[in-house]
Structure formats: structure tokens, C-alpha cells
Amino acid sequence: MPFLETIVELAPRLRRKEVSPLELTRACLDRIEKLNPTLNAFITVTAESALAEARAAEIEISRGEWRGPLHGIPIALKDLIDTAGTRTTAASALYQDRMPTEDAEVVRWLRQAGAVILGKNNLHEFAYGGSSLVSFFGDVHNLWNAAHIAGGSSGGSAAAVAAGLCFAAIGTDTAGSIREPAALCGCVGIKPTYGRVSARGVIPLSWSLDHVGPLAATVGDAAAVLQAIAGYDSLDAHSADVPVCDYVSVLREGARTLRVGVPRAHFYDDLEDEVRAAVEQALAVIKTLVAETREMQIEIPTDRIVQNAESYAVHADHVARTPDLYQPETLRRIRFGADISAVEYIRCRLELDIERRRALNIFAKVDLLVTPTTPMPAPAIADLKKDPEALRPAELILLRNTRPFNVWGLPTISVPCGFTKSGLPIGLQIAGPHWREDLVLRLAHAYEQAVNFSAK
Numbered sequence: 001m002p003f004l005e006t007i008v009e010l011a012p013r014l015r016r017k018e019v020s021p022l023e024l025t026r027a028c029l030d031r032i033e034k035l036n037p038t039l040n041a042f043i044t045v046t047a048e049s050a051l052a053e054a055r056a057a058e059i060e061i062s063r064g065e066w067r068g069p070l071h072g073i074p075i076a077l078k079d080l081i082d083t084a085g086t087r088t089t090a091a092s093a094l095y096q097d098r099m100p101t102e103d104a105e106v107v108r109w110l111r112q113a114g115a116v117i118l119g120k121n122n123l124h125e126f127a128y129g130g131s132s133l134v135s136f137f138g139d140v141h142n143l144w145n146a147a148h149i150a151g152g153s154s155g156g157s158a159a160a161v162a163a164g165l166c167f168a169a170i171g172t173d174t175a176g177s178i179r180e181p182a183a184l185c186g187c188v189g190i191k192p193t194y195g196r197v198s199a200r201g202v203i204p205l206s207w208s209l210d211h212v213g214p215l216a217a218t219v220g221d222a223a224a225v226l227q228a229i230a231g232y233d234s235l236d237a238h239s240a241d242v243p244v245c246d247y248v249s250v251l252r253e254g255a256r257t258l259r260v261g262v263p264r265a266h267f268y269d270d271l272e273d274e275v276r277a278a279v280e281q282a283l284a285v286i287k288t289l290v291a292e293t294r295e296m297q298i299e300i301p302t303d304r305i306v307q308n309a310e311s312y313a314v315h316a317d318h319v320a321r322t323p324d325l326y327q328p329e330t331l332r333r334i335r336f337g338a339d340i341s342a343v344e345y346i347r348c349r350l351e352l353d354i355e356r357r358r359a360l361n362i363f364a365k366v367d368l369l370v371t372p373t374t375p376m377p378a379p380a381i382a383d384l385k386k387d388p389e390a391l392r393p394a395e396l397i398l399l400r401n402t403r404p405f406n407v408w409g410l411p412t413i414s415v416p417c418g419f420t421k422s423g424l425p426i427g428l429q430i431a432g433p434h435w436r437e438d439l440v441l442r443l444a445h446a447y448e449q450a451v452n453f454s455a456k
Contacts, residue, residue, distance in 0.1 A: 010073065017062060040137070079091060196211075197229050230247075
């Protein structure tokens with residue numbers, strides 16, 4: 001990580017005017033100019049407006065009008081999050097010139113917090129995949145080895161954070177699209193509870209499963225960003241009016257009182273050897289940090305009918321009129337939902353609600369779950385491209401451990417827990433009960449402090 005300081009460390013220095021928002025923004029823009037041609041992490045860089053926002057933040061801070069930890073901090077947005085006056089493409093030819101007139105609610109909250117918006121990150125087209133190799137704007141590459149994928153669908157966001165092109169980014173997660181790329185790129189990514197962060201103004205993949213959340217270099221930075229964007233949006237049908245605690249302050253509470261469950265079946269099956277070794281080492285550390293760890297069994301939901309049906313519903317009109325504007329693989333995936341009946345969708349949507357209630361039982365005897373984020377490290381781009389039939393199966397393996405937590409709607413984080421011998425990052429996943437992001441962040445932070453595998 002090129003920056004010597006985190007958001008949490010920089011915030012008080014910005015407030016004391018020891019560091020300039022313009023200095024930070026120019027540093028990010030310089031790195032984008034240098035590294036983005038290799039990584040392809042950004043679709044649009046809003047350099048002029050970012051510098052203007054940085055100047056405005058500097059003036060406000062000089063007047064004593066400090067807004068909080070994100071004031072003057074440069075961040076980026078996944079390019080399916082609407083930004084007024086800046087194109088939002090979803091990495092698709094269909095929307096290559098789409099210009100929203102309003103900010104998404106999450107962008108509005110970031111602007112209120114004083115964040116500087118650097119631009120829009122590349123992604124897997126319409127967020128329908130876990131590799132970010134299907135994009136009208138080209139492949140996203142991994143900082144640690146550009147011959148490997150950055151993951152997806154928030155691949156550009158993870159690559160940008162890992163490379164220090166921004167201090168944090170906002171991604172979306174329908175089946176693991178924040179956590180999986182965070183794991184593959186060696187940064188932190190948190191999917192909050194379903195309904196915790198507004199998705200209004202975010203191009204949907206599946207309304208019932210979409211989550212919005214941050215990627216950052218450290219758990220503390222992810223907590224600071226989540227603090228700024230979490231809250232109730234009365235105009236978002238899926239937003240929940242549940243109190244938000246101080247995510248940054250709770251990190252100081254540590255993990256000593258927490259009980260951790262280790263669900264071996266499914267989550268620990270068929271792991272690549274280096275992933276298994278890193279995760280077992282992580283579990284050994286966690287046992288020294290918490291009150292108790294215990295093995296447990298969990299029934300895993302695997303049905304994808306709701307996602308398939310809703311994704312088709314989002315795109316049905318465009319698929320009928322302009323199918324040629326989609327990447328062929330995206331079009332194929334969208335059409336998976338074409339023949340799902342209303343009766344079948346309603347039945348499966350009801351079952352999803354039941355699954356979310358059943359998830360309460362998971363935490364009867366434990367406070368948190370710990371699993372590998374992905375069963376394998378980032379695959380090589382060439383291996384996935386030489387056989388088009390191999391791409392989707394590889395993505396489904398990468399998303400195997402993350403997907404259930406979208407069905408359950410539970411807050412879940414990925415934190416770095418080591419590297420392969422070839423230098424590719426490995427991620428550890430921590431999940432907690434609905435609305436208990438604080439517990440998830442406490443253990444993630446305690447583990448991060450104990451091992452120091454962060455991207456910082």
C-alpha cells in the first residue's frame with residue numbers, strides 16, 4: 001500500500017491542517033495516471049471535479065467546519081452507482097453514455113461527509129459475475145500480479161484500493177461482489193446487513209440480494225466509511241430503520257468476550273492447499289483472541305432462482321430491444337431467468353424471507369462465524385479466457401462461500417489472512433447476526449492488529 005497513513009490516522013491530521021485534501025487528491029490522481037493503464041480499475045476519472053471538491057474541503061476545514069473522518073478523503077465509486085452529471089455505465093455498451101441527473105443516496109451521504117469523489121471504477125458488466133473479465137471497458141487486473149483477475153463484480157474498486165489509487169471505494173455485493181475481490185486483492189471489504197445502506201440510485205442486479213458497502217485498506221477505514229453511509233432511507237423500499245452504532249469506537253472493545261463458530265461443512269470443503277493452510281493459521285490466532293471457538297453445522301441455501309428472475313426482470317425490455325449492446329456472456333446469464341414463472345419466483349422469494357429468519361438460529365450459541373472468503377486465490381486471466389466454458393464455473397467456485405450470506409442478509413467482512421507462495425492474497429470471512437456490524441468489525445480489527453496482513 002503506497003500510503004503510509006490510513007483514513008483513521010489522516011482524519012485528525014486533516015482537521016489540524018497538517019495535511020491538505022489537495023495533497024491527498026493529487027497523490028491519488030498521480031497514481032491513477034501511472035497505474036490505471038495496467039490495472040484498468042477506473043472507467044471514468046473525474047480529476048477536475050475532484051480537485052475542486054478537495055479545494056472546497058480545505059477551505060471548510062480551515063474555517064473549522066470539519067465534517068468528520070471522510071472530510072477531504074479521496075474515494076471512488078463502482079460504476080453502477082449514479083452520480084449526477086458524471087456518466088454511470090455499469091461497464092456496458094448499453095449505458096456507455098448514460099448521464100444520471102441525481103446522485104445515488106449513498107453518494108449524497110458521502111458528499112455530506114465531505115469525501116472527495118475521484119471517479120468511477122470498472123466492474124463486471126451489470127455486476128453479473130465474479131471476475132471483472134466481462135466489461136465493455138476491458139479486463140480489470142490484479143495489483144499483486146497483473147496476469148490474474150481482481151475478482152468481481154467490484155473488481156475495479158478492489159484493485160483501486162489495493163493499489164492506492166484511492167483511500168476507499170464503494171462497491172456492491174449480490175453474491176460476494178465486495179468480499180470476493182477484496183480477498184483476491186488483499187484489502188478489506190464489508191457487506192453490511194441487508195437494508196443497512198441505501199441502494200437507491202444503484203443499478204440493480206437483484207433487488208432482494210443487492211447490498212452496498214465499502215472496500216478499504218484496513219478494518220478501521222472500512223468502519224469509518226460504513227459509518228458515513230449507513231442509515232435509513234425512507235425512499236428505498238428495502239432500507240430498514242434500525243439504529244446505527246459508532247463503528248469506529250467499538251473497535252477498541254476487542255474480541256475477548258466473543259464466541260466464534262467454525263462451520264466446516266461447505267465452507268471448508270475443497271479448499272486449495274495454500275488457502276487451507278492460511279485459514280487454519282488464522283483460526284489459531286483467533287482462538288487466542290476470543291472467549292470460545294466451536295465447530296458447528298449449518299444448512300446452506302443454494303437456490304439462485306430469485307437472483308435469476310430479478311436480474312431478468314431488470315433487463316427484460318433492453319434484452320428484447322437491444323440485445324447486441326450486452327456482452328454475449330452477460331446476455332446469456334440474464335436469459336437464465338427468462339423462463340422462471342411468477343409462481344416459482346413468488347414461492348422462492350417467500351423461502352428467502354424464511355431463510356433470513358432461520359439465520360437467527362445460527363447465532364444461538366455463537367456471536368460470529370469464521371470461514372475462508374474464497375476456496376482459491378485469484379485465477380490467471382489466460383486460464384479463464386482460453387476456455388470460455390470455464391469462466392462461469394470458476395466464478396461460482398470463487399463465490400461459493402460468500403453467496404449464502406447474501407441470502408441470509410447477514411453482515412460479513414473479508415480481511416487479508418496471508419499470501420500464496422506466488423504472492424497472491426488470501427482472505428478470511430467473518431459474519432455476524434443481522435444489524436451487528438459492530439461485532440463483525442471488532443473481531444476483524446482484533447485479528448488484523450494481531451497479524452498485520454492489511455493492505456496498508
